[in-house]
Amino acid sequence: MEEVCEGKDFSFPSQEEHILSFWSKIDAFNVQLARTRNFPEYIFYDGPPFATGLPHYGHILTGTIKDIVTRYQSMTGHHVTRRFGWDCHGLPVENEIDRKLGIKRRDQILEMGIDKYNEECRSIVTRYVEEWETIITRTGRWIDFKNDYKTMDLKFMETVWWVFARLCQKGLVERGFKVMPYSTGCKTPLSNFEAGENYKLVSDPEIMVSFPIVGDLDNAALVARTTTPWTLPSNLALCVNANFVYVKVRNKYSGNIYVVAESRVSELPTEKPKSNAASGPTGDTKKSKIKGSSGEKTKDSAAESYEVLDKFSGASLVGTKYEPLFNYFLEFSEAAFRVIADNYVTDDSGTGIVHCAPAFGEDDYRVCTENQIINKGENLIVAVDDDGCFTGKISTLMGSMLRMRIRILLKHLRKKAGLLSLECSLILTPFVGDLIHLLFIELFLAGMPDSITLIQKE
Numbered sequence: 228m229e230e231v232c233e234g235k236d237f238s239f240p241s242q243e244e245h246i247l248s249f250w251s252k253i254d255a256f257n258v259q260l261a262r263t264r265n266f267p268e269y270i271f272y273d274g275p276p277f278a279t280g281l282p283h284y285g286h287i288l289t290g291t292i293k294d295i296v297t298r299y300q301s302m303t304g305h306h307v308t309r310r311f312g313w314d315c316h317g318l319p320v321e322n323e324i325d326r327k328l329g330i331k332r333r334d335q336i337l338e339m340g341i342d343k344y345n346e347e348c349r350s351i352v353t354r355y356v357e358e359w360e361t362i363i364t365r366t367g368r369w370i371d372f373k374n375d376y377k378t379m380d381l382k383f384m385e386t387v388w389w390v391f392a393r394l395c396q397k398g399l400v401e402r403g404f405k406v407m408p409y410s411t412g413c414k415t416p417l418s419n420f421e422a423g424e425n426y427k428l429v430s431d432p433e434i435m436v437s438f439p440i441v442g443d444l445d446n447a448a449l450v451a452r453t454t455t456p457w458t459l460p461s462n463l464a465l466c467v468n469a470n471f472v473y474v475k476v477r478n479k480y481s482g483n484i485y486v487v488a489e490s491r492v493s494e495l496p497t498e499k500p501k502s503n504a505a506s507g508p509t510g511d512t513k514k515s516k517i518k519g520s521s522g523e524k525t526k527d528s529a530a531e532s533y534e535v536l537d538k539f540s541g542a543s544l545v546g547t548k549y550e551p552l553f554n555y556f557l558e559f560s561e562a563a564f565r566v567i568a569d570n571y572v573t574d575d576s577g578t579g580i581v582h583c584a585p586a587f588g589e590d591d592y593r594v595c596t597e598n599q600i601i602n603k604g605e606n607l608i609v610a611v612d613d614d615g616c617f618t619g620k621i622s623t624l625m626g627s628m629l630r631m632r633i634r635i636l637l638k639h640l641r642k643k644a645g646l647l648s649l650e651c652s653l654i655l656t657p658f659v660g661d662l663i664h665l666l667f668i669e670l671f672l673a674g675m676p677d678s679i680t681l682i683q684k685e
Contacts, residue, residue, distance in 0.1 A: 231282075247367065256369040259301060260308070261401065263411055269305035271297050275378065278352040282362045294368040309370045311363070312353060315379035318413065320348045333414050339423065352377060404603070406589045409478030411615035413568045432456055432633055435578070436640060437485060438465060442550040445536065447484040448623040449549055449566070451582040456636055460553045460621050461584035461610045464600050469542040469568040471579055476533040488579020489538065495578075497532040541568055541579075552640065555621055559600070586610065611657065 250256070273293060276286055297307045324347045330336060336344050360372045376383055394400050408417040434456050437448035449465055467473065472489040478497075485495060547566040556563065571583050571590050585595040586609045596603040610621045617624040624635060 243365075243367065246665065247364070256371075259369070263301060263306040265306075266304055266306040269297075269300040269307045271300070271307060271309065273309075273312060275314045275376075276359075277317070278313040278315050278377070279319050279354070281321050281355055281358055287362070288368055290363060290368050291366060296364075298369070311359075311370050311375045313375065313377045315348070315352050315377050318410075318417065320351065320417075323351055324348050349379060350458050352379065360500060378658070392682050404592065406585075411613065414613050428610070432637070433557045434637070434640070435494075436552065436582070437483075438549040438552065440486070441550060445475065445477075445484045447486055449544075449547075449580055450485045450487050450578045451580045452494070452577040453582050455587070456633055457611075458584040458587045459582065459636065459640075460555050460617075460624070461608075462552060462587055463556060463559055463563040463585055464583040464595055464598070465549065465566050466572050466581040466583050466594055467541040467544050467566055467568050467579065468570060468572040468574070469540065470547065470570070471541045471572075471574055473539055473541055473579065474535050475537040475539075476535050479532055481535060484536065484542070485533075486580075488541075488574050490574045491578045492533055492535075495533060544568075553621075555610065563600050565600075565635075567594055567600070569594045569597075 233407070234606070234607075262452070271293070276282070282290075297309055301307050324330070324344065328347065330339075356372070364372065378384070391400075401593075409415070410417055433452065433454045435450060436459065437450050437451045439446070439448045451465055453459065468488075473486055474489045474492060475484060475486050476492055477484045478495075480497070487495060544566045545568050549564055549566070551560075551564050552556070567583075571594070572579065583591040583595055583600075585592040585601055595601050608620060610618055612618050623639075
């Protein structure tokens with residue numbers, strides 16, 4: 228094949244435009260559909276883009292791949308219907324309208340009327356149709372814009388519900404749980420894409436907490452660090468890495484004994500006593516520090532403040548029971564408040580011990596179900612409601628916003644001598660907060676292909 232080089236005698240863009248013009252002149256796409264009308268149908272499920280934005284590189288790349296697949300199927304003897312679609316559901320459309328109308332809370336939508344709000348959302352769906360058609364056509368993709376579909380079309384929505392009903396009737400649907408980001412403003416779970424659109428730097432307390440080990444002869448305590456102290460009332464387990472080396476260390480000044488990963492001893496507070504403090508254990512020698520302040524401890528000084536009493540593997544800690552920080556979930560005591568192990572625990576931050584609140588973390592939920600702390604599929608007690616407030620389960624904090632009652636939580640931990648350190652850190656977090664469980668639908672894979680085929684025929 229002769230090599231073609233772009234230059235003054237040849238231009239790839241000009242050649243592409245010439246080909247597009249020729250395709251348009253002979254109506255190539257529709258002619259192909261007509262000629263393959265009686266061929267076996269190839270169904271291509273194309274995820275439509277959101278209707279509120281313009282196409283970008285990602286759309287062009289995936290659109291090209293989709294075009295290759297459908298062209299190949301057409302050339303191998305199939306009839307491939309290709310209709311462009313618009314995703315009209317989800318927060319992207321609603322966010323546009325919220326900004327336009329100055330809506331900040333869900334009750335404002337109810338006051339306005341859901342029907343009027345929906346009409347406002349529908350009004351912007353076709354805003355960029357011409358731009359999309361121009362760019363997608365320019366990329367050479369064959370797809371029907373004139374006979375497009377929208378996920379807000381009644382027939383489309385009814386079809387989705389009909390298919391789901393058939394899956395239910397065939398016993399292919401199971402109710403389960405999944406932890407997802409949740410918007411307290413919109414009262415809805417968020418997709419990763421939606422949550423990622425509004426990440427912001429916020430100043431949050433980062434604390435180190437001790438969990439006394441039940442029956443330990445040295446009165447040692449496991450130490451965990453968290454940037455979400457509001458999840459501590461829901462703690463049900465502590466997780467270590469079975470492959471890490473852990474140590475039991477004694478503070479030379481206070482006499483307190485802690486268990487952490489060997490590589491993270493330097494993260495422990497020095498606990499130097501005041502000049503008039505007596506030697507021996509003390510429960511009130513900690514100081515809150517702000518990262519970057521002149522009084523912040525150095526790693527060297529922290530490591531020098533401790534002597535190693537014992538060294539052991541993370542695997543040997545599994546099953547160790549500890550005293551819960553709060554008494555809100557004592558009904559789980561038989562199975563909970565013990566050490567479990569998983570490889571998601573790292574030693575590049577924290578203490579090598581992770582506090583687990585299964586209602587508020589995907590890994591937390593996974594490791595707690597895998598280790599029978601809680602049972603998968605059972606109602607999970609969630610201590611936070613849809614408004615982001617503590618429920619009656621957390622009696623002392625009931626009705627208050629999560630971050631509004633952090634001081635009360637810290638006061639409780641100081642009183643119990645469980646708060647080892649307090650720092651303020653800038654944390655990248657969704658504006659709405661990573662919180663609250665979600666009931667979702669799981670589809671059994673066994674037998675599904677045959678069932679889907681039957682539903683398609685119906």
